[in-house]
Amino acid sequence: MNLNHKxxxxxxxxxxxxxxxxxxxxxxxxLNEAQKKLDNLTKPKGSLGRLEELAMQxxxxxxxxxxxxxxKTIFTMAxxxxxxxxxxxxxxxxxxxxxxxxxxxxxxAINVLAKHIGAEVMVVDMGVSFDFEDHPFLINKKVGYGTxxxxxxxxxxxxxxxxxxxxxxxxxxxxxxxxxxxxxxxxIIGTGDMGIGNTTxxxxxxxxxxxxxxxxVTGLGTGLNEEGLHNKINVIRKAIKINKPDKEDxxxxxxxxxxxxxxxxxxxxxxxxxxxxxxxxDGFISGAGALIALKLCPDTKHFMIASHQSxxxxxxxxxxxxxxxxxxxxxxxxxxxTGAALGINFAEASxxxxxxxxxxxxxxVSGKSE
Amino acid sequence: MNLNHKxxxxxxxxxxxxxxxxxxxxxxxxLNEAQKKLDNLTKPKGSLGRLEELAMQxxxxxxxxxxxxxxKTIFTMAxxxxxxxxxxxxxxxxxxxxxxxxxxxxxxAINVLAKHIGAEVMVVDMGVSFDFEDHPFLINKKVGYGTxxxxxxxxxxxxxxxxxxxxxxxxxxxxxxxxxxxxxxxxIIGTGDMGIGNTTxxxxxxxxxxxxxxxxVTGLGTGLNEEGLHNKINVIRKAIKINKPDKEDxxxxxxxxxxxxxxxxxxxxxxxxxxxxxxxxDGFISGAGALIALKLCPDTKHFMIASHQSxxxxxxxxxxxxxxxxxxxxxxxxxxxTGAALGINFAEASxxxxxxxxxxxxxxVSGKSE
Numbered sequence: 001m002n003l004n005h006k007x008x009x010x011x012x013x014x015x016x017x018x019x020x021x022x023x024x025x026x027x028x029x030x031l032n033e034a035q036k037k038l039d040n041l042t043k044p045k046g047s048l049g050r051l052e053e054l055a056m057q058x059x060x061x062x063x064x065x066x067x068x069x070x071x072k073t074i075f076t077m078a079x080x081x082x083x084x085x086x087x088x089x090x091x092x093x094x095x096x097x098x099x100x101x102x103x104x105x106x107x108x109a110i111n112v113l114a115k116h117i118g119a120e121v122m123v124v125d126m127g128v129s130f131d132f133e134d135h136p137f138l139i140n141k142k143v144g145y146g147t148x149x150x151x152x153x154x155x156x157x158x159x160x161x162x163x164x165x166x167x168x169x170x171x172x173x174x175x176x177x178x179x180x181x182x183x184x185x186x187x188i189i190g191t192g193d194m195g196i197g198n199t200t201x202x203x204x205x206x207x208x209x210x211x212x213x214x215x216x217v218t219g220l221g222t223g224l225n226e227e228g229l230h231n232k233i234n235v236i237r238k239a240i241k242i243n244k245p246d247k248e249d250x251x252x253x254x255x256x257x258x259x260x261x262x263x264x265x266x267x268x269x270x271x272x273x274x275x276x277x278x279x280x281x282d283g284f285i286s287g288a289g290a291l292i293a294l295k296l297c298p299d300t301k302h303f304m305i306a307s308h309q310s311x312x313x314x315x316x317x318x319x320x321x322x323x324x325x326x327x328x329x330x331x332x333x334x335x336x337x338t339g340a341a342l343g344i345n346f347a348e349a350s351x352x353x354x355x356x357x358x359x360x361x362x363x364x365v366s367g368k369s370e
Numbered sequence: 371m372n373l374n375h376k377x378x379x380x381x382x383x384x385x386x387x388x389x390x391x392x393x394x395x396x397x398x399x400x401l402n403e404a405q406k407k408l409d410n411l412t413k414p415k416g417s418l419g420r421l422e423e424l425a426m427q428x429x430x431x432x433x434x435x436x437x438x439x440x441x442k443t444i445f446t447m448a449x450x451x452x453x454x455x456x457x458x459x460x461x462x463x464x465x466x467x468x469x470x471x472x473x474x475x476x477x478x479a480i481n482v483l484a485k486h487i488g489a490e491v492m493v494v495d496m497g498v499s500f501d502f503e504d505h506p507f508l509i510n511k512k513v514g515y516g517t518x519x520x521x522x523x524x525x526x527x528x529x530x531x532x533x534x535x536x537x538x539x540x541x542x543x544x545x546x547x548x549x550x551x552x553x554x555x556x557x558i559i560g561t562g563d564m565g566i567g568n569t570t571x572x573x574x575x576x577x578x579x580x581x582x583x584x585x586x587v588t589g590l591g592t593g594l595n596e597e598g599l600h601n602k603i604n605v606i607r608k609a610i611k612i613n614k615p616d617k618e619d620x621x622x623x624x625x626x627x628x629x630x631x632x633x634x635x636x637x638x639x640x641x642x643x644x645x646x647x648x649x650x651x652d653g654f655i656s657g658a659g660a661l662i663a664l665k666l667c668p669d670t671k672h673f674m675i676a677s678h679q680s681x682x683x684x685x686x687x688x689x690x691x692x693x694x695x696x697x698x699x700x701x702x703x704x705x706x707x708t709g710a711a712l713g714i715n716f717a718e719a720s721x722x723x724x725x726x727x728x729x730x731x732x733x734x735v736s737g738k739s740e
Contacts, residue, residue, distance in 0.1 A: 042472055043479050044461075044592040048708065049681065050508055079693025089413075089739045097737040108729035109413050115726075116719050129664045222414040279444035308450060311419065328698035331419025332718070338418065345715060346700070349486050356485075365468040368593060 005159060008019040016251075019169055020297045023273040026060030034059035034354065039107050042365050050327065054305065054350035061278050061303055062163040062186045067355040070185035072119035072344055073175055074337040075268055076103055076110055077168070079127035079261035080146030081197030084236045085359065088200040090223050093146075095264050097130035103194070103336070106136050110192055110336035116132045117345040119190070121337070124171055126164060127260030130194075140177070141167035147201075150239040154225060154256045155201065161263055162254035165292070168267015169274065176275050187277045190307070190344050191265045192337020193285040199312060202288035204257035205234045206245050206314040209291045210321045214240070217314030219284075219333075250295035258292070265289025270296065273303040282340040283310035283332060287318035294322055307343025308332055371526040375529065382532040386621075391538050393643040396430030404429035411727040412735050419584065420697065423572070424675065424720035431673055439724040440555035442714055443545055444562050444707040445638055446473055446480055446536070448657075449497035449631035450516030451567030452525065456605045458570040460593050463516075466566050467500035468515035473706075474505050480562055480706035487715040489560070491707070494541055497630030498565075509545075513535035513630045517571075518658050520609040524626045525571065531625035531633055535662070538637015539644065544555045557647045560677070560714050562707020563633045563655040569682060572658035574606045576628035576684040578617050579661045580691045584610070585682030589703075594630060620665035627654045628662070629706050635659025640666065643673040648717060653680035653702060656728075657688035664692055677713025678702055 034056040039045050046052060059065060076098050084093045102108040103123045106115075114121045124139045125132055129146040134139055142163045147155035156164075170366060176187045199221040206217040214236045220229060236257075243256035254263050266289040272279035273293075281290050281304050293300045306324035309315055311333040327346050332339050362366050380697050383664050404426045409415050416422060429435060454463045464737075472478040473493045476485075484491045495502055499516040502508055513534045517525035526534075546557045562693045569591040576587040584606045590599060613626035624633050636659045642649035643663075651674050663670045676694035679685055681703040689696060697716050702709050730737050 037539050041479070042469070042477070044705050047592070047702070047704040048479060049703065051700055051702070072416070092739065094738050098733070099412070102728060102733040102735060104475065105728070105733070106728070107412070107733060109411070109723060109727055112726045113719060116722050140491050249637070251440040330697065332417070332421070333419065333513055334413050342719065346712070349483060349712065352482050352486050353479060356477070356482045357479055358472060358475070363468070363472040363475070363477060365472060366462050366465050369462065370614060 009159050010168065012159055016162050016166060019274060019357050021268060023270065023297050023299045025299055026302045027063035030059040031056055033065060034270060035080060037354055040359040041128055042360055042363050046202055051350040051353055054347050055354040058278050058347065058351060061276055063276060066186045066191065066351065068185050068351060069188045069348055071187045074110060074114050074119055074121045074341055075124055075171060076121055076192035076194055077124045077126045077264040078194040079259050080129040081195055081201060081259055082149035083151055083200050083235065084145045084197040085149050086151050088232045088235055089221055091196050091197050093196045098127050099194050100128060100132065102281050104137055106335060109334055109338050110341065111343040113338050115178055117343060122175060124264060126167065126264040140170055141264065143167060145214035146366060147259055150243060150257050151235050154243055154253050155258055158251060158255050161251050161258065164260045164263025165267040167271055169263035170269040170270050171273060174269025176277055188280065188344055188347060189268065189272055189277060189339050190280040190340030191268055191282050191286040191289065192340055193260055193261050193265060193335045195261050198232060198259050198261065198285050200232055200236060201259040201262060202241055202285045203260065203314050205253055205288040205291055206318050207236065207240065208245050209254050209295060210316050210317040217317050219313030250292045254292050262289045262292065266292035269293040269304060273300045280305045280307050280340040280343040281349060282307060282337050283335060284312035284315045285335055287315055290322055291318060305343060305347060308339035310311050314316040375432055376739060379529050382529055382536065386532050386536060389640060389644060392668045393640065394730045395669055396672045397433035400429040400433050403435060403442050407724055409591065410729040412693050412733050414738065418723060421720040421723055424717050425724040426447055427568055428648050428717065428721060431646055433646060436553050436556045436721065437573040438721060439558045439718055441557045442487065444480060444484050444489055444560040444711055445541060446491055446562035446564055446633040446707050447492055447494045447496045447631035448641055449629050450499040451565055451571060452517045452519035452628055453521055454567040455519050456521050456604045458605055459566050459591055461566050463566045466498050466564060469564050470498060472501065474507055478706060479704055479708050480711065483708050483711035485637055487711050489711060491548050492545060492636060496634040497703065498536065509539055509541055510633065513537060517629055520627050521605045524613055525628055526625050528621055528625050531621050531628065534630045534633025535637040538634035539641040542638050542641025542645060546647055556719060558646060558650065558714055559642055560650040560707050560710030561637065561652050561656040561659065561726045562710055563631050563635060563705045565629055568629050568631065568655050571629040571632060572655045572683050573663055574609055575623055575632065575658040576688050577606065577610065577622050579665060580687045582687050587687050589683030594685060613678060624662050624716050632659045632662065636662035639663040639670055639674060641672045648675055649673055650675045650677050650710040650713040650717065652677060652707050653705055654682035654685045655705055657685055659689060675713060675717060678709035
């Protein structure tokens with residue numbers, strides 16, 4: 001590593017630390033105010049369960065009583081993976097850019113579900129091995145043309161790892177609008193991913209951060225058979241063995257066995273925390289990004305909402321490490337942000353409950369006998 | 371029982387049986403067509419899990435490829451319960467009509483969530499101890515002014531039980547529109563309930579039909595303390611002991627330990643099956659209604675979609691007996707149809723997935739290597 005790289009690495013590190021230092025915790029006063037408001041509505045206290053918890057969390061995040069979401073955005077972060085050389089996926093790597101085009105044409109699953117909930121899909125090129133032309137729904141945050149093959153060498157340099165996180169933070173900052181009066185609306189974002197090979201990287205991250213056996217956090221991805229799964233597990237074991245990621249150093253883990261889009265997702269989450277907006281986490285790959293964010297800054301957890309529990313085997317370990325309980329389990333295993341979209345819909349329902357229901361006195365309904 | 375009652379009972383029974391005989395099964399051809407359509411979309415096969423299952427079920431129910439819901443309706447069935455004399459609830463029974471007014475004014479939780487998903491709330495007076503004036507969102511299907519106290523005598527007569535089911539079937543028929551061209555839209559309905567004391571009746575039904583110990587299917591309702599729960603369990607035990615409901619006879623069970631709104635919910639489900647429209651089941655009380663429907667006609671099960679798993683203790687036993695897997699668990703315990711509303715939203719998402727996504731060939735995305 002020459003001097004320029006060292007200097008750049010130092011610069012990126014201090015920029016990242018500066019960002020992380022701006023992550024706060026939930027606002028206790030807003031939490032209390034939300035609790036009081038919920039308890040006066042015409043329903044037994046707490047009877048709307050996690051919808052009430054969501055409304056409180058959103059109040060705690062934004063630090064005020066928000067009554068609606070002004071901008072709902074799913075960021076589908078895309079990147080390629082050198083480890084596809086090891087035949088870890090049933091789909092060819094060309095599918096990554098092909099699916100980016102599918103997202104941009106508005107006909108992929110994430111577009112359909114985002115439209116269903118009134119959200120916008122922004123596709124972020126974090127590191128696809130293809131040059132896209134400009135497009136209104138594409139954000140260019142390319143760190144490289146795919147990672148290197150982690151079964152042979154580190155997937156990326158430490159600089160690239162930090163750059164991918166910083167690019168995710170930057171994406172969140174640029175795309176959050178916050179244009180409304182402070183007492184009314186807020187943004188909400190959802191994370192999503194696209195990248196052939198990225199369950200392999202995510203399983204590797206989960207194995208290291210959750211301190212789990214690789215076989216316990218490695219699943220079938222888009223649809224491997226038993227032989228393919230066996231190979232995938234061996235590839236991940238090899239990648240961890242030769243690269244020796246330091247389990248206390250999130251940047252080292254991301255660099256050695258991660259992916260550009262996974263770093264981008266970690267950055268998005270950190271960006272949401274900095275901007276004090278809720279971030280709804282999609283499934284397994286987004287969960288791996290969330291693990292990186294958590295490792296870098298445990299307080300980011302307060303800003304996360306786990307949407308669903310994925311079919312992918314390692315997701316339970318990830319959710320447990322994050323300390324998050326998913327809102328639903330629809331046996332999804334697609335990614336793109338599909339689960340996050342449906343999760344945002346629940347978050348929106350919770351805001352409406354808090355703001356549109358009658359109180360006991362307004363509705364002249366008798367209270368509970370004590 | 372005098373001759374008039376006997377004749378009326380026979381008439382109601384044959385009317386009910388005639389209705390039940392019209393319940394069919396899922397359409398195999400439509401199921402296959404839906405499966406094929408889903409498998410060609412730009413996602414790994416089956417990767418949208420239960421959303422794909424929902425889309426298929428809806429095709430099988432309607433017998434054709436529906437692309438949208440034309441009318442989404444939540445029926446919130448209300449009734450009073452004589453067993454409230456036994457102090458089984460923390461709320462006074464006056465809350466039942468008060469909440470009906472709250473529903474009609476559009477400010478209760480179910481109104482907020484129905485509006486969120488674009489559905490209408492129809493309140494059905496199945497047996498509230500109050501005379502309501504006409505209202506565009508109120509359907510008068512009153513069977514009586516609340517049930518009798520099941521801890522002392524049967525909650526209703528066999529005639530009343532059958533009438534409540536028939537009134538539910540009638541409600542569904544009247545309210546389902548089916549106005550669109552046959553190949554485009556369909557209706558979907560959700561069940562909901564309001565009735566102080568109705569978790570007591572529902573636990574009694576669950577204990578009998580699921581062959582469970584009363585304590586295992588009796589929960590805190592709107593918020594009992596330990597002493598209150600103990601009393602509630604004893605009241606239910608007593609009701610079952612003195613009334614001796616025949617566990618093979620759904621009408622007998624409903625009559626002796628049920629409720630008018632629970633019979634109405636059973637009827638709604640049967641009505642949905644007859645009209646071949648999907649019915650989304652809310653929580654614990656709706657589950658008790660579904661048990662009655664299932665017992666009367668096992669094929670009604672194919673038309674049911676279980677929305678959520680409730681906090682109420684006996685709900686797991688009910689779902690297990692129904693053989694249904696809920697879509698989500700948000701720790702809800704409010705009823706009204708709140709969970710059903712969110713479930714309808716998932717069902718609608720599933721239709722959009724099937725109809726709006728690009729196929730692999732349309733999007734020029736490479737398929738899986740075999």
